[in-house]
Every structure is written in structure tokens, then in C-alpha cells.
Amino acid sequence: MKVSKFGGSSVATASQIKKVLDIVNEDSERRIIVVSAPGKRHDQDTKTTDLLIRLYEKVINNLDYTHKKGEILERFEEIVNELHIDTQIITEIDETLEHLINTLKNQPERLLDALKSSGENFNAQIIAAYNNSIGIKTLYLSPKEAGIIVSNEPGNAQILESSYDKIYELTRYDEKIIIPGFFGYSEEGHIVTFPRGGSDITGAIVARGVKAQLYENFTDVSGIYRANPKIINRPEIISEITYREMRELSYAGFGVFHDEALQPLYHYRIPVVIKNTNRPSDPGTFIVYDRQIDPQKVMTGISCDEGFTSINIKKYLMNREVGFTVKILNILAEHNISFDHMPSGIDNISIIMRSAQIKGKEQKVLEAIRRECEIDELNIEHDLAILMVVGEGMSAAIGTANKVTSALAEANINLKMINQGSSEISMMFGISNADAQKAVKACYQNFYND
């Protein structure tokens, strides 16, 4: 059994939805389908979910929302008309929106979750209806019916471990099942949305619950590129990548597949494939637990993300003091700051975090370090970018570090930090925000175009 998830652009229009159902119906293993809300139809278009958020804002500010609601109904009407299914569903959508607005307008967080998830919900119903209309037995299941019961934290749902047994029961159905992505229900019956990458998370949860042989993630690209295609012209597509590599690349800005969505799959080793709805015969990128390493291609991908901050601390004889680093990290934990890297010398240490982690807390944190740690010098550096060079075979291959550092030296880029741990599949380089794109180009050139 496969679980197949289709992203917003794959279900943005009636013709896209037909493509999706062609893909779904041609393979009997494709039994459970998770769908997003209609995405952009063209570059200037607005996603349905964003229209729904605007509707929410009108409501919450007591403004006339008729026009906004009209825009949303129009989007669905266009799809329904082109699919030639019963237009009664538009009336139902209208009534559902009104019902949500009327019952939840005094609970803004609940209303937001309920409205912004309804794009997925309506779309799943429409898609199921259409597939039935062309003669394929298909069942729409709400997340509640599918067993997706989550923690009760608006906008940040976490699946409850107990849900998986319920989800496993989906294997009993003979029909194709269509489930809206992006949200679950709390035990109290509230709609609660997942954090960023929401529909991917639904797909992953269902795939784990039914112990799928494969989780297919359909999107509008034919897989994961080795580097950002906005920086590199037509980069290679990765054919196979491990979960761990994917995590490292996602961390530094690879957006195709949200890394949090990998978590349910990781321990059960359920493979994922990223495929293109518009070119379904392209092989796509497989995300797997383990893979064969090609010694000629030790670098799987390069990514570079901006917006990091480094706190740099110097203290003479630092490494003699058992517990010194703990003191510093306790201060960070007290301020609820999660850091990412901690390169160190004998008498100094740098702690690297996303700038957002320390925003607004900077003075307090620095003061606490000064007060509690008897340091010699302390400074903070913003506008750092983190370049990640990722590959399972890297640590064993002699000269990988050298390939990267020589590419960067030739491009005249100063390395502020380097960090490569012992059991590593990645190397991290700290550079200036300003050098970020240049660095990706230099590395890609050096690894793939020589």
C-alpha cells in the first residue's frame, strides 16, 4: 500500500485534479490520498489558504467579509464546474464557512485553525466526489474519521501516539480514501492545524499508521535538486538521499519537503519519493534510511541559509574548567534558546543559532553570561550564513573538505567557522550573508561541473 500526498499546485485547478486522479487510479497500490488546498494557478495567483486567512482577518476585525468569502467560493465553483460535479457542494461550503464564523468568532485561535484548514477539507470532498463520478469508488474521510487525533495546541498540532492504531484501520477499506492534509482533531473535537509543512505531516503520519510500503509526495518538481535552482541553473536531481542527509539540507534551507514530516517515517524506515504531478514518469527522488554510496559522488547536496547569529566567548584556560560550557548552555536553556552549533578553540567557544532564536533576548543573555561565567571577552556577530555540504560518503572520502575550501578560497570567501563532527555526513561553514549565493555557486561548480 502506498500513501500519496499531492501539494497545492497539484490540486490547484480541475485539470490538475484530473491529472492527480489519473495518477491515483492507474496504480491499485495508491489507496490513500492526502490532498492540499488549491494552490496558485499562476505566479500572481493567491493560494486558497491565504484567501481563507484574509477572510479570518476580516471577521476578527468585524469588517464586512462578503467579498472575501465570495472569492473563496469562486475558486471552488470554478473547479466544481469544470469537473461537472453536483454544485450543491458550493452551497455546503458556504454554509460551513458561515457556521464556523458564527460559532467561533469569539475564539480567534480556534477560528483561524478552522478556517485556514478548510481549503484542504473542501478540496478533499470535491476530489472524492469527482472520482466517484467517473466510476471509481472513493471515500472522503475527515481527519477525525481517519483517526488523526492530535494535541490541543492551535497552529502547532502534534500527533498523539495512540492515533496510529486507529489510522491502521484505514487498511481495511476497499475504496480509494481521500483525506485532507494540514489538520487533525483534538480529543475535545477541535480542529487543530499542523505547523509549517502541514500536508506533508499528514501524509507522513498516515503512511506510518498504515505501515505503507512507500510514501509518495507529489509536487511540481521532479525531485530534489542538489542545490537551489534559483542560484544554480538547472542543477542535477538527486536520485536517492537518506533521511539524515535530507534533514541536514532542509535545515539550511531546502524547502521541498519539510523535515518535521520525516520524523514519523524515520524510525519505521518507510521510504519517501518526491515526484512531479506533471511528469509522473520521472523517477523522482527517493528518501531512504540507508543507501549505496557512489564514491565518485560523495556530495549529495549543497544548501546555504542566511540569518544566523554567533555568540563568541573567550576565557583564558577555558578548557580546564569542568562544567564551563554547561553554565553557558544553561543560560541559553533558561532563555529557551535552541542553538545549532558550538565550534570551539582551547580558550574560546562560539555558539551559533538562528537569529530569530535570540531576537529580543540578546541583552539579557549577554548580561547573564557576563555575570555568571567570569569570561574575558564576549561578542555577538549577526548576518551569518551557514553553508552545508552534505553527503553520506563524505567523511570517509579524502579531500572532500579540501574541495570545498579551495572552491571558497578561489571565490574569495572568508570562512568564519568550520564544523565537522566525527560521525558526520555534513560539513558546516560559517560565512557572511553577503557571500551565500557565491558560495553555493563555487561549491556546485567544483563538485559537479568540473
Add this chain to the structure above:
Amino acid sequence: MKVSKFGGSSVATASQIKKVLDIVNEDSERRIIVVSAPGKRHDQDTKTTDLLIRLYEKVINNLDYTHKKGEILERFEEIVNELHIDTQIITEIDETLEHLINTLKNQPERLLDALKSSGENFNAQIIAAYNNSIGIKTLYLSPKEAGIIVSNEPGNAQILESSYDKIYELTRYDEKIIIPGFFGYSEEGHIVTFPRGGSDITGAIVARGVKAQLYENFTDVSGIYRANPKIINRPEIISEITYREMRELSYAGFGVFHDEALQPLYHYRIPVVIKNTNRPSDPGTFIVYDRQIDPQKVMTGISCDEGFTSINIKKYLMNREVGFTVKILNILAEHNISFDHMPSGIDNISIIMRSAQIKGKEQKVLEAIRRECEIDELNIEHDLAILMVVGEGMSAAIGTANKVTSALAEANINLKMINQGSSEISMMFGISNADAQKAVKACYQNFYND
């Protein structure tokens, strides 16, 4: 005022002692002299301190120690005879040794400290007597008379902060002052020796106490080499190095000047010069607080030390968990393990320490990490060497990392770890013990012989 310290080989024989006093007497600023015990006269020779430790072992095991004591007396007799000073001092040395043995034989730690420090003590008295005999007013002062009052921990004396005011009074003397290195007195009046690098520490303490303009450290080399001369044939001598650079190089095995001795000098910015007793006109190596950087020579030195261990931990989504690293470091602190570096990836972390730190505690520590941290994978790697490439100008110079990594790649050396912090004057590379010498050669070649 200068404080001048002479190491064991500089005061090993009468003729060496004459050289030392020529140096001392030719400069009226050289007012306070710290001396070691007579060192080796030739490669096969035994240091006086080692003879004294053997004497201690005979005594403590209730064996006949006459012969051992005889060897010690002979060494001093040879010096006294060649210097033509009163041989009465040999009788006094004999009586002192007997007195220490008789009064302390039931307190082994005290006896060890008292005996092993007496080589310095006798030598200081002999040298002072000789300088007086040639007409230079010279005063032997015991550490107690000089104000060197220390903590009462045998073999690991720490200077008491209150001593420095007393030591400052040494500036009032008109005579040359000779002080034995390596030990102080506890407040209770016990002889207590300093840890490794003992005479260097005495010199540094006195230099700080008298606020010396310069601390001269005379030894048998003309300064500090850029790399280990046992690995590199005739390496360059460093003309100027900062305390911080010196710390990093000492850490990874540079033995000329013990880094703990720098501590009293660091905050008062008292410069040190390492000079050669046998070639006193050679400029030597200055250790200073700050220095001009030559952009052509950003690498000050290379060192490589073996015997490190790395604990490697993997945990999926590690970087999301605020306080995860603190948990691990708390476990290390509970076991009194000080670590040196902590390179990390997104989902893994390596903690590098000297193997001696974890010896005998390995199983307990690993079990505690497994029990308390819900990790995915844990392993431990021994036989690591740490290569340190050190230089104040390095972090600003583009291509330094590349010079090192290309030298290592050409030498076919696998880099297990890399660590360079943001405010860094050094880069650390983790390699196999087996590659240590090859790595130093490759780097030196690349930086200095090209």
C-alpha cells in the same frame, strides 16, 4: 627589572652555571634569578630530580638508600669542586636529606615533595655562593623567604593570591637574588611542589609579583620552533607569539614552556622571552599579549598531539531539543571529565577529550548517556590525534583552511573532524594517531617550504 629563570640543562654543570652567571651579571636589570635542579649533562644522564625520586622510593620501601644518596651528593660535589666554593655545603646537603628522611618518612606525600624539590634548593644555594665568591653580592632566598606561599596540596601547589604583595617586597633588595624553582611553602610551613612545569611557574609567579618588565626563560633552545623539530628538520624559530597562540600550541604538545606558567602573566601582560643559555645573543621567542600580524605568515605554528577520544552521539531532530547538549555535558561534569571540543551536525554531536579524562569511566559515562538522553546511536572512538594550526591572523586570511586541507588531502590523510570557531586563532583537525607525524610534515611543507 627582569626575572630570569634557568632550566635544568642550563644549570647541570659548573661550566653551565658559569655561563648562567655571566648572563645574569652582565645585565643589571637581571635582579631575580630562578633556578632548576641540575639536569642532564648528556643524553644518557639522569636528572638530579629523578635521582631524588629514586631516593624517595628506596626510603619509602625501607630499602638501603645509602648508594642513591651517594649519587646525589656526588653530583653536587662535582659542581661544588669545579666552582671552588666551600665544600661544607655538601655536608649540609647530606644533613638536610637525612633530616627530611627522618622527620617525614611516615608521611610519604610530604617526603616526596620535600625530596624532589631539594635539587632546586641545593642548586640555588650553590649558585648564590659561587656568585658571591666572584664578588657579586648575591642572596639565596628560600621560597618561604621570597613570599611564595601556596595551597597545601602535595604535588599540585597553587599560589595564594595574597602572596603577590609579599613577593613585591623583593624589589627592595640591592643584591642579586637567587630563588629555587618548583616549590613553595604552605601556610602551615610544608614544602609543596608545583605541578608539571614547576620552575617555569615559580618564575612566572615572581615576575608577576615584582611586576617585572620581562620574564626571561632560559633553556637549551634558541626559542620556540614552528613545529616539532623531531618531525621537521630544522624548523623556523618563531620571533613573536601571543599568549593565546602559545596556549593553543602547548595544548597540542608544544613542550618548551608550560602553558600553566603563563596564567600569572596573562592578565598583567608581562612579556616572556624564551632564550638559549648557550647562545644568549640569539633573539629568542617573545611571548606577548598582542602583536603585529604579518599577512604573509598567518600561520604561527603547527602541533599535533595524540591520545584523544571522541564520543559520538546521534539523535534525530537533536537541534530542536533545547537543553539536550546540557544533559550530555552535565553527565560529563558529574564524572569530572573535562572535554576540549564539541563539533556538531544537525542531528549529531561529537565530544572530544583526552583519552586519560575518560579512562576507567567509559562504561559508566556511556550508560548514563544512553539512559538519560534517549539517543539514537552512540559510539566511542579512541586513538585520535588533534592537529592544531595556530596563528592570530588566520581567521581573516582567505584560503588558510584550504592550504591545510589541501596539504592533508595530498598526503592522503582522512579528516575525521574539523573545528574552527568564529573568533578563532586556530583550526583543529581530528585525524588518526597513525597520521600525526605525516600531517605535521605536510602542513609545514605547504606553509613554509613552498
